[in-house]
């Protein structure tokens with residue numbers, strides 16, 4: 001069986017080393033020493049001023065929306081994981097979709113600008129598949145119209161743009177450390193900002209608003225991360241370069257074997273250092289995608305339709321149409337990609353695709 005992805009697991013002895021520390025300290029959660037250590041190492045790795053570990057990437061988005069005090073309309077992408085839109089709705093704001101750029105598949109800045117109304121308070125964009133959004137243009141628009149800019153950077157760990165970590169753009173960026181992501185802690189996430197005041201609020205919000213044991217700063221929620229999860233991150237971080245290199249090699253095998261086929265690939269803009277988070281391919285038609293998927297499934301190969309359907313079809317949003325997202329999302333398939341996928345397996349996958357395209 002070849003799944004679309006397989007979580008990287010570090011050597012078990014390395015995890016046991018941290019478990020021993022937990023058994024000694026008896027501290028399982030509440031901002032323990034391993035969470036503190038992982039936060040420090042991630043800040044250093046990403047080159048950012050503030051980073052808060054939280055329970056998952058969705059609570060990271062929700063806290064970011066709260067900390068920036070968003071209300072009214074938030075302009076967002078219809079081509080992302082459902083959590084990008086659901087967080088906006090969950091926080092009582094209204095998602096307004098701006099369609100995607102046909103090559104990068106990230107939100108199109110021109111359409112963002114056209115969607116701004118007097119009710120708009122923010123832009124929430126996704127660097128989809130780890131491909132950078134048009135960050136300079138989005139920054140310009142946000143400044144001009146006095147909007148907050150949040151990036152759902154769940155796919156971007158290890159990706160850089162114009163020499164900086166992709167998470168350093170915008171007012172706030174959020175990461176997911178779910179087991180399927182490049183860098184993971186089984187479940188987990190982080191909120192990143194370079195703004196001291198926003199950071200101050202997040203520091204209370206993620207811990208019930210506690211200011212000491214008996215005093216409260218204000219409204220908060222449980223966004224905490226456990227020591228067991230932090231331990232997984234501490235084990236994986238030293239192996240990250242090796243994981244990204246392994247993925248790059250797999251992507252190279254796909255590139256070679258699919259060159260000359262009718263499949264196309266999203267555009268990774270110049271100035272990017274890509275992290276090889278996903279291997280999305282665009283089929284000429286949805287029909288060809290379904291035919292190929294059936295042939296792959298028959299050989300126990302299970303790619304995933306990321307991201308399908310377009311979020312414009314969610315039952316709890318009253319969306320305007322986004323023709324590009326609605327036309328592209330039925331034709332996108334993410335091929336299996338993980339550390340340990342062999343050249344032979346990539347050969348089998350690509351032969352099957354080409355034979356039934």
Ligand SMILES: *Cc1c(COP(=O)(O)O)cnc(C)c1O
Pocket residue numbers: 056057058059080081083084126152154155175176177178188189
């Ligand atoms: C994975 C993902 C999330 C949600 O992260 P969780 O850690 O699973 O809550 C949000 N947005 C995008 C784009 C994702 O891929």
